[in-house]
Amino acid sequence: MELGIIRSVGPTLKRNRMIILLSILFWQQSLSAQTRQTDASWKAGVSRTILTPEYPMWLAGYAARTGPSEGKIHDLWAKALALEDAQGVRAVLITLDLLGLPKPLSDQIRNQLKDDLSLERSQIILNSSHTHSGPVLDEALTDIYPVDDHDIGQIKRYSSEFTEKIVHLVKDAFNNLEPVSIFAGNGVSRIQVNRRNNVEAKLITLNELSGPNDFAVPVLKVARSNGSILAIAFGYACHPTVLDTTLWSGDYPGFTQIELESSHPGAMALFFQGAGADQNPMPRRTIPLARQYGRTLAAAVDRVLEEEMIQLTPTLSTIYQEVDLGINAPPDKEELEAYIEQITPGYQKRWAERMLRRVENGDRFAKSYPFPLQVWKLGNQPIFTLGGELVVGYAIQLKKSLATTSL
Numbered sequence: 393m394e395l396g397i398i399r400s401v402g403p404t405l406k407r408n409r410m411i412i413l414l415s416i417l418f419w420q421q422s423l424s425a426q427t428r429q430t431d432a433s434w435k436a437g438v439s440r441t442i443l444t445p446e447y448p449m450w451l452a453g454y455a456a457r458t459g460p461s462e463g464k465i466h467d468l469w470a471k472a473l474a475l476e477d478a479q480g481v482r483a484v485l486i487t488l489d490l491l492g493l494p495k496p497l498s499d500q501i502r503n504q505l506k507d508d509l510s511l512e513r514s515q516i517i518l519n520s521s522h523t524h525s526g527p528v529l530d531e532a533l534t535d536i537y538p539v540d541d542h543d544i545g546q547i548k549r550y551s552s553e554f555t556e557k558i559v560h561l562v563k564d565a566f567n568n569l570e571p572v573s574i575f576a577g578n579g580v581s582r583i584q585v586n587r588r589n590n591v592e593a594k595l596i597t598l599n600e601l602s603g604p605n606d607f608a609v610p611v612l613k614v615a616r617s618n619g620s621i622l623a624i625a626f627g628y629a630c631h632p633t634v635l636d637t638t639l640w641s642g643d644y645p646g647f648t649q650i651e652l653e654s655s656h657p658g659a660m661a662l663f664f665q666g667a668g669a670d671q672n673p674m675p676r677r678t679i680p681l682a683r684q685y686g687r688t689l690a691a692a693v694d695r696v697l698e699e700e701m702i703q704l705t706p707t708l709s710t711i712y713q714e715v716d717l718g719i720n721a722p723p724d725k726e727e728l729e730a731y732i733e734q735i736t737p738g739y740q741k742r743w744a745e746r747m748l749r750r751v752e753n754g755d756r757f758a759k760s761y762p763f764p765l766q767v768w769k770l771g772n773q774p775i776f777t778l779g780g781e782l783v784v785g786y787a788i789q790l791k792k793s794l795a796t797t798s799l
């Protein structure tokens with residue numbers, strides 16, 4: 393979400409992008425050197441818990457909603473896939489049907505997992521599907537929603553229960569470890585449309601669409617020793633913004649997970665969001681459309697599962713680092729006052745008024761942000777995780793730099 397008053401960040405952004413890509417390339421090489429050979433097998437365990445709030449709450453992602461939730465289309469889920477390689481090296485992939493995790497909340501979860509299970513940050517991937525039909529969390533896009541004190545109380549209550557829920561989820565997944573084989577493959581789905589370079593309102597008249605895009609559907613299959621599927625972890629880079637109602641749902645990836653779990657009984661399907669900040673499913677706004685995109689993506693995953701996949705040797709390496717990315721100086725008192733004067737009431741005004749109060753209080757503003765970068769390597773399959781909401785160019789550049797199509 394961009395606020396109108398923020399200054400251009402051109403040079404800082406370019407330098408930051410370089411830092412991120414160089415860091416990742418360096419890690420990729422050092423992880424390759426650590427690959428070990430062994431005959432023992434992988435172990436994996438899965439666990440799931442419902443995230444659907446039990447009381448009315450505001451839905452996250454749109455400023456235009458005028459009230460809290462009124463029911464659900466389907467449940468929201470947190471799912472965990474715990475992994476252990478032949479040497480006992482562990483990691484966990486946690487996928488969430490949520491808009492995103494604010495840093496204080498993800499720090500809390502990761503600190504608790506370190507205390508309880510000795511898991512380092514490198515060993516934990518927290519991925520939000522970015523559904524725009526999940527609950528608002530504490531300290532996330534604070535000014536967007538016109539919430540009152542009661543609403544804020546519900547948001548804080550939900551957020552505090554959330555950490556405990558996720559820690560339990562991860563413990564359960566590790567308690568369920570069993571011998572497995574893991575396979576990787578890459579599919580394709582073209583449901584994403586570049587939302588910067590194609591006008592949604594004119595979509596129906598367009599004969600061709602402008603990129604850039606990344607149509608890849610990376611898939612990990614985790615198979616039990618009897619050959620049945622324990623887990624299907626799959627990704628796609630595209631906003632879950634088909635729906636903007638006041639009903640809970642995982643949007644199109646929610647439908648994909650339901651579809652895959654019903655066509656593969658006994659398997660848990662986990663969706664991870666890719667670098668799709670500039671990609672939308674279009675057209676949008678009806679439940680049948682969300683279901684259509686969900687099924688389309690499920691069909692892309694199924695094709696990968698049906699074809700031959702690459703079996704991954706049971707070696708796991710994980711690396712995590714935070715890189716300080718520069719933030720431009722905030723607007724000063726005069727700029728904020730002038731902005732508040734000319735802007736109409738809404739979230740931008742709420743943001744500017746809150747900033748002005750902070751400036752008048754003499755608050756200090758962060759000069760940089762500790763941007764998280766993470767690389768896993770399962771056998772020869774790298775998995776990159778970067779913080780925030782990335783545009784598709786990051787994925788394209790990484791694949792080019794590493795001369796691979798499979799990430």
Ligand SMILES: [Zn+2]
Pocket residue numbers: 522631669781
């Ligand atoms: Zn977004």
